[in-house]
Amino acid sequence: MKKTYLLLLVLFILVFQSVNAQYQITSENLIKTVSFLSSKDLQGRLSGSEEYFVAANYMAKEFADIGLLPFSQNSYFQKLKVEYNQILPKVEFSLYKDGNFVEKYNLGKDYVFRGFSGAGDINAQVVFVGYGISIPEYDDYKNVDVKGKIVLAFKYNPSWNLDGVNWQSSLPREKARVAREHGAVGIMFISFPNDENPQQPIGSVMHGNGEQVNIPQIHIDLPVANDFFEGSDYKLKELQTKIDSEKINLSFALKTEAKIFVETDYVKEKETVNIIGIYPGTDEKLKDEFVILGAHLDHVGGQAGEIYFPGANDNASGSSAVLEVAKMFAKNKLQTKRSVMFVLFASEESGLEGAEYLASNLGIESSKVTAMLNMDCIAHGDSIQLGSGNSAPNLWQIAKKIDSENAKLTIRNTWAGGGADASPFHEKGIPTLYFVTKNSYTHLHCLTDTPETLNPILYEEITKLVYLTTFEVANGNYNREVIVK
Numbered sequence: 001m002k003k004t005y006l007l008l009l010v011l012f013i014l015v016f017q018s019v020n021a022q023y024q025i026t027s028e029n030l031i032k033t034v035s036f037l038s039s040k041d042l043q044g045r046l047s048g049s050e051e052y053f054v055a056a057n058y059m060a061k062e063f064a065d066i067g068l069l070p071f072s073q074n075s076y077f078q079k080l081k082v083e084y085n086q087i088l089p090k091v092e093f094s095l096y097k098d099g100n101f102v103e104k105y106n107l108g109k110d111y112v113f114r115g116f117s118g119a120g121d122i123n124a125q126v127v128f129v130g131y132g133i134s135i136p137e138y139d140d141y142k143n144v145d146v147k148g149k150i151v152l153a154f155k156y157n158p159s160w161n162l163d164g165v166n167w168q169s170s171l172p173r174e175k176a177r178v179a180r181e182h183g184a185v186g187i188m189f190i191s192f193p194n195d196e197n198p199q200q201p202i203g204s205v206m207h208g209n210g211e212q213v214n215i216p217q218i219h220i221d222l223p224v225a226n227d228f229f230e231g232s233d234y235k236l237k238e239l240q241t242k243i244d245s246e247k248i249n250l251s252f253a254l255k256t257e258a259k260i261f262v263e264t265d266y267v268k269e270k271e272t273v274n275i276i277g278i279y280p281g282t283d284e285k286l287k288d289e290f291v292i293l294g295a296h297l298d299h300v301g302g303q304a305g306e307i308y309f310p311g312a313n314d315n316a317s318g319s320s321a322v323l324e325v326a327k328m329f330a331k332n333k334l335q336t337k338r339s340v341m342f343v344l345f346a347s348e349e350s351g352l353e354g355a356e357y358l359a360s361n362l363g364i365e366s367s368k369v370t371a372m373l374n375m376d377c378i379a380h381g382d383s384i385q386l387g388s389g390n391s392a393p394n395l396w397q398i399a400k401k402i403d404s405e406n407a408k409l410t411i412r413n414t415w416a417g418g419g420a421d422a423s424p425f426h427e428k429g430i431p432t433l434y435f436v437t438k439n440s441y442t443h444l445h446c447l448t449d450t451p452e453t454l455n456p457i458l459y460e461e462i463t464k465l466v467y468l469t470t471f472e473v474a475n476g477n478y479n480r481e482v483i484v485k
């Protein structure tokens with residue numbers, strides 16, 4: 001008897017829900033878009049690439065289909081120009097000894113090209129150059145001749161300091177520039193062998209400012225680096241320990257050679273787009289004010305037609321969430337006092353260029369932006385983090401309160417100063433919140449950042465939190481605060 005009642009009740013609820021069919025945020029819908037954006041067809045969504053435009057057009061059409069207004073005269077695209085580089089098919093990276101071939105390495109597993117690698121067809125001796133730094137106070141190149149050779153350097157700068165010395169930039173462009181300046185024809189980067197979990201070769205287009213350095217630049221895995229050290233006096237771990245503990249330069253030629261072949265399609269200024277749709281507010285006064293909800297659509301691309309970086313968590317997850325939140329507003333015909341600007345940014349991966357461009361070219365007074373909410377890497381991990389709360393405490397309180405009444409997914413700490421694509425808006429004095437999951441970076445910039453690794457429950461909950469926060473801010477119960485820098 002009891003069971004029958006229960007069954008009837010469930011049936012009633014189901015019927016009731018379908019009558020009041022409202023669009024809802026579900027992990028299924030979220031992950032469906034993620035699966036498309038992180039598919040092989042989209043080849044890692046390198047900003048400015050053909051595949052990036054497939055993603056951009058798809059999202060713009062979704063914006064149009066739900067009735068968002070285009071950002072400017074019939075277009076959802078805001079155009080900007082960025083540096084662009086494609087690693088073309090047919091690459092090689094091999095170990096040689098005394099002029100003889102020893103081993104060919106696998107792209108993606110043993111090594112990855114840096115996003116802005118130059119082209120080259122080289123076969124040369126390898127020279128270890130420590131941190132690859134060359135400044136008057138600390139010169140890794142002072143005792144070695146690297147002319148016509150390939151240098152091997154730590155990817156990052158020392159974690160220690162020399163009195164009053166500023167290291168050169170730790171970004172690959174600067175290290176490659178210094179190598180070429182000394183006559184090197186290629187550079188291989190390695191992670192720290194003494195790290196607890198040394199970083200694997202990752203896809204990255206973060207190179208820093210400056211001109212293209214047209215020599216091959218690759219990030220190699222540590223076991224591969226060990227191959228190149230064969231026959232030398234040091235093991236890699238001891239070498240790092242010695243350099244770091246004695247704060248010395250210790251560079252020397254190895255007894256091995258490397259062959260690297262790579263061709264590239266480099267374009268200094270290539271067109272790419274931010275994708276922007278507007279959901280207009282209804283209050284006569286407040287509709288001129290905007291809440292911006294954004295996430296970056298781009299990722300780090302693919303290489304040589306052999307591998308691609310799916311970027312499911314980074315940041316197909318945030319992009320799909322922007323669309324689902326937009327659907328919640330549009331499909332449910334919500335009325336909000338303020339307007340909402342839904343944005344998918346280009347070129348976060350090379351240094352927040354899309355977000356910086358929009359922050360400087362808003363088309364409205366920046367004082368009219370009530371708040372900017374950003375999502376980046378929101379679907380892998382175990383709980384929710386909110387960044388920039390120390391800079392915009394009132395905004396942070398709104399999200400925290402909503403979370404405490406709903407998912408209660410432990411929003412632990414926060415920090416100041418925007419973060420990722422929120423930073424350029426923070427710099428303009430706009431209150432920001434940065435949504436990211438905790439322990440999100442297991443597969444960051446790896447070939448394994450796939451939809452299968454996402455946490456659907458967490459992903460759905462954080463998206464609901466973003467939706468409710470966006471609604472609350474858009475509907476007038478928040479006044480823009482003076483941010484704490």
Ligand SMILES: [Zn+2]
Nearest residue numbers: 314315349445
């Ligand atoms: Zn990234």
